[in-house]
Amino acid sequence: MSPAFDDTRRWMAQGTELFTTSLSRVSDEQLAGPTDLDGWTGKHLLAHVCANAEALQHLVHWARTGEETPMYSSPTQRNEDIETGSHKDAAELREWYHRSVAALDADVAGLTDEQWQHTVVTAQGRTVPATELPWMRSREVMVHAVDLGGVGFADLPADFCAALVADIAAKRSRTPEHPAVSASATDADVAVEIPGTGDPIVVAAPLSELTTWLAGRPGGPSRTTDGNDLPGLPAWL
Template identity: 50%
Template sequence: MSARAHADSLTWAEHGTALFTTQVARLDEQTMSQPCALPGWTRKHLVAHVAANADALGNLVHWARTGECTPMYTSAEQRNADIESGAHRSATELTEWLNTSIQKLGVAMDALTGEQWRTDVVTAQGRTVPATEIPWLRAREVCVHAVDLGTGTTFADLPGDFLAALITDIRGKRGLGTVPGGPLPEVAAYLAGRPHSLAEVPGLGPWL
């Protein structure tokens, strides 16, 4: 786990949330139904995913607050089904779900005590982490997917300290000994498996 500060993760999650929701608010039924930057997904799929992720992380916050084991998702199949179902909602319904899920997650995180933040929870990937990891998980989702919406936001629009933390995180998860040189946004995009301008670098599989 990186040495990033809990307070920084909260700030990045807030920044990414504002970036994501501002773009979604500009989408109408037609533009939200168009493909996003992720293969096989429309923007509706992506908005449904980000809304469902807020609900899922809310389960981890509940776990931290009560000690009751509440996994993010009941199963990978259910997670995928919820996204597919959400993608068939109207743009208005999806935006309402997104905003409601964001508000609920924010209120729940604000209510956690210092001791509760130190409670161990288990991510959807099966990693046992302290609840202080939850804001970082959310920051990754909203920041990276703000780019994936394909409405003009790029990795260069994300905070530099967030990009540095993201590079450290992905490098560890991919088991990379070194990373290529280049502008921070381009290196982050490359490691995240997104379009980039780096030359002569090996291809990487999908991430997030």
Template identity: 45%
Template sequence: MTGAPRTLNDACAWASTGTELLLDAVAGLDEDAFSAPSLLPDWTRRHLVAHVAANADALGNLVHWAATGEETPMYASAEERAAGIAKGPALSADELRSWLTASAHKLAAGLDGLTDEQRGREVVTAQGRTLPATELPWMRAREVCVHAVDLGTGVVTFADLPKGFLTALVAEIRAKRGLAELPDGPPAEVAAWLAGRPHSLAGAPALGPWL
């Protein structure tokens, strides 16, 4: 899978699409459905939704950093990140949906409000990587698109994600995993395999988790 390098506009569009897919996927979930397992080990859908909502809040800290120049880490500590995920089981379905929706919209508004100069400012991710704020929409696109699939509702699969997003995702994970070759198969299945998610590729070696 090859293609033109992703652009900022691409990443913004994918983040918006992924957010819509995710919000649509949780719209009809009742309390029992929220408590069901996600596709991620040891996480219910409550844990997953809380993680994505907390991620929007954390990325919002980096938007603030870019907008003001005031150093604002994604998370004050690893414990703070874990606490955000742990909040999930304690919240009702409506509370989780509200948090997910409000945090996503606040982040999108913050990203849209950055000037070109502010987008060029460097921030530091929770993993300690220094990058320009132009990368924040891509970081969010990965979260919402992949985790919309991880909900495991069957409403969203890798095949439902934008083709350009899948191309960019495959290129990034392939480079990070240092893979010289990829198995033959539909782009969506190759992306799922690279991301360590369930796939239909026959004979592809098992890969560890990603994201």
């Protein structure tokens, strides 16, 4: 079940503000350095967030006009855009980010209530109403604000983290090569069961730490409820 549309619109705005703030605190030298995402520098990450905004604009255009405009022109375009963008200089990347954010926000603001109900197809081939687009964007800017540095999952809205945990659990449930998990938050009414291989890993932690671990990021809980080392998970986004 997708989060409420009003919530996702709010999270998209909050996430954009968080990412913009994080970006303003990162030096050009830090952007050129590695991130916790395997093989990605800060420039790769920033290029991805910029290209994602433009790809979502294609879906907004689709919802507004009915003209089929996929997020990417080919299965390889996403990665090609990221790699090409990673070679831009920092000033050009920063300008691209601000331009792409402003353009996406303007296009989203222009959709009518009827157009929000029109269906589009995501890069993964899912047919969804346009009302899902703010959720798709809020995940990108919220999670990658953490990846960029300067903020952690504890700085994200708690209701967003609760929705993200449910979303991650649903996605990981479709990839059974992952370990089975039984996870619950100690400070919120959030619990998920993720089918997978072996006996479930049972973990209980504050919501922000639980979200960190389920998203495959460093800094989450280190042990299961029975005191065993908690294995890391591959990055989810």
